[in-house]
Amino acid sequence: MSLSNEEIRHIAKLSRLHIDEEEIEDYREKLESILEYVEKLQELNTDDVPELQHAADVSNVFREDEVQGCDSAIRERIVDNFSNREGDLLKVQAVFPGITNGSGSAGENRTQ
């Protein structure tokens, strides 16, 4: 199993991971050796084998779709964990660059 440096860059991008150029070789080598190891599954004929879909023998566990309140202390702790906020709102960079909303400053969107 061989991977190109270009593939490593692509996988890192899919994973939203910044990888330094000098690290790429090390990731490539280690990922290749793991992929080479898992290759042994191809020895098995699994044409008629079903996939194990649900680890617990239950699927589609539903509950009533109703609004449940959140304890105010829990809510406060969740908000306290935000890395950047304005009041109780989570402040993030623009999701769609170039589009600004009326009230926010350029390049910033608000979401709750």
Added chain:
Amino acid sequence: MDVSTMTIKEALEKMNSGDLTSEELVKSYLDRIEAGNEHVNAFVFVAEDVLEQAREIDKRRAVGEDVGVLGGIPIAVKDNMLVEGWGSASGSQILEGHKGAYNATVIDRLKNAGAILMGRANMDEFAMGSSTESSHFGATTNPWDKTKVPGGSSGGSAAAVAAGFVPVALGSDTGGSIRQPASLCGVVGLKPTYGRVSRYGLMAMASSLDQIGPITRSVEDAAIVLEVIEGKDPHDGTSVELSNTTVPALIDKDLTGMKLGLPKEYFVDGMDEGVKAAVMEAVEELKRAGAEIIDISLPHAQYALAAYYIIMPAEASSNLGRFDGLRYGYHSNGENLQESYARTRGEGFGPEVKRRIMLGSYTLSAGYYDAYYRKALKVRSLIKKDFDEALKEVDAIVTPTSPSVAWGIGEKFNDPLTMYLSDIYTISANLATIPALSVPCGFVKNLPVGLQFMGRPFDEYTLFKLGAAYQERTDWHTKTPS
């Protein structure tokens, strides 16, 4: 008073008879932590209010109130389980400064049962490792030999119990992360059946494999703790209502008529000769206790590790998508949102976590899904079927927990595949969703060896029965590191 060998059961008896208070008990453990933790690094945080919690229990016990099944017993919690108001980092820089907004279900259940939450135990970053070396808080060492690893990823939990810092710790097990460190540290570790214990409030690694379980000194203690944390929880859709519960008092130590399977595929190359000898001697002891030993075959055993290293990273890459640097923890600002994600995650995650995320993204990506992920799910079915068939014939399966005893710190750290191979005997139980218990069964070069029992889904009782009978006939679990 020496608390280092005390079991939960003994401590409860002493507290109930008035010979010991929870405050004295907790104080003794705190003294041990203060003297030893700087060398072991099992705890990354010790709660400030533990003596207060203990005094509260003592007060209630003194007036005859019901203080719960674990009333006054201190417990360590792995750093990937949320406790309201505590820092909670999964051993990662990316969760620097993050605090638990609510209690995990297991934490609520422990508190309701009167347990004293002692602190957070160290772990491999996001539970991805077998040695507890990848933690942002530094490596944990093995209390038996501080130049050796404690195993992982629940190495802090296992080392805390082995070092006599607490009588019990919670760990989480995705491919062996409770049992393997329990084995390497000479203590008991249980991975319950998938669905037995709620994972609400546990930071998910691989959702179809993760389970929470206890690490203790005795098998009976593991049963006591399991009974507190198990059962259905509306917050975890995979948790089930149990018809048969584990009542520790019912542990029957007579093994007459029990059938134990010895899988030939587990006793091949790669296993340390000393480990093999210790395990075979334990098998003889079980025979003397009345069990019948039957040779069995698990034909797909050799494919378990490969299937696991496709399924686990695939699920982990998806679960770890939530660490975006916005809602909690570490944040590194880039030119735009995408760049901020990449920087935060590139800087905040360690190398092994990044490798697994990338591996998962790769095997799930267009063109590779069928060849890797779907194939692995099919092989997982075959592995589960092997166990279902074998467990029709026998009551439980006996194997080593780990192919070797604890290795040197740094020895396997830069070689992921070699590190992965240390979980070769534990991974199958997660893939097959069955319960598995590791019990100390001897020493090789003064380092502990673990014996693993695997059983039918939701039949933890049989594992407790076997483990308790074995511990009654041996004294490995009473030995402590000097």
